[in-house]
Amino acid sequence: MSAVFNAIGNLFNPQQSSTMVAGANCQPQQITIEGHVGTANAVNQGSFNPGDVPYFWFTVTNTGPVDCKFNVGTSVTYYSVTSGSDNVWNSKDCKVSIPRADFVTDLMPNMPISNPPSDWQRVRSSGSGCLIADGQQVVPAGGASYVLHAEVNGVISANTAQFVLN
Numbered sequence: 679m680s681a682v683f684n685a686i687g688n689l690f691n692p693q694q695s696s697t698m699v700a701g702a703n704c705q706p707q708q709i710t711i712e713g714h715v716g717t718a719n720a721v722n723q724g725s726f727n728p729g730d731v732p733y734f735w736f737t738v739t740n741t742g743p744v745d746c747k748f749n750v751g752t753s754v755t756y757y758s759v760t761s762g763s764d765n766v767w768n769s770k771d772c773k774v775s776i777p778r779a780d781f782v783t784d785l786m787p788n789m790p791i792s793n794p795p796s797d798w799q800r801v802r803s804s805g806s807g808c809l810i811a812d813g814q815q816v817v818p819a820g821g822a823s824y825v826l827h828a829e830v831n832g833v834i835s836a837n838t839a840q841f842v843l844n
Contacts, residue, residue, distance in 0.1 A: 698742045698744050700746070701746070701784075704742070704785060705746075709738060709739070709740060709741070709748060709785075709831075711736055711737070711830050711835040713734065713735075713757070713838070714737065714792075714826075714828075715732050715734060716733055718731070720794075720795050725843075725844055726841065726842070726844060731798070732798045733795035733796060733797050734826055735792055735795040736755070736828040737792045738791055738830055739788065740786065740788070741788065747782050748831060749782045750781055750783055751781035752779055752781075753778040754780070754831040755829070755830050756768070756769045756830075757769045757798075757829075758827045759798065760827070761823060766802055767798065767801065767802055767803040767808060767817075768803050771805060771806075771807060772807065772808040773809075800817050800843060801814035802814050802817060820843075823841070823842050825839065825840050825841075826840075
């Protein structure tokens with residue numbers, strides 16, 4: 679009876695957190711996502727000269743007290759680029775030749791892991807794709823400012839990585 683009462687109590691008291699169990703699925707509140715913009719070698723960079731290609735990646739950290747499982751696969755990983763209120767590019771628009779997949783990993787407490795960087799071709803995205811080969815329009819440079827947002831398994835990046843295209 680007490681377990682039922684506690685479960686019902688959690689429904690009526692959303693401030694009360696559930697118990698974190700080692701090896702279970704991570705709870706969103708114990709995950710921090712950080713989006714990064716930089717080089718192909720995963721070095722953060724804030725501005726890009728003409729011809730330089732920006733790369734995007736994320737770091738995921740389990741801020742909880744116990745290890746947990748979290749899907750970081752391509753089926754649940756998305757990036758978006760904005761400039762002011764303009765939604766410039768979204769990886770959800772990308773046509774992928776390789777099927778999107780799940781990749782469930784064990785996250786140890788406070789041990790960040792990163793995914794490999796992916797290039798952005800400095801183009802807009804639309805329902806017809808997100809690459810130059812898809813006929814997408816090149817975005818303005820010459821000091822234009824952009825912001826990267828990352829989303830992994832429903833958790834949106836806590837930061838916004840601002841960068842400039844020269």
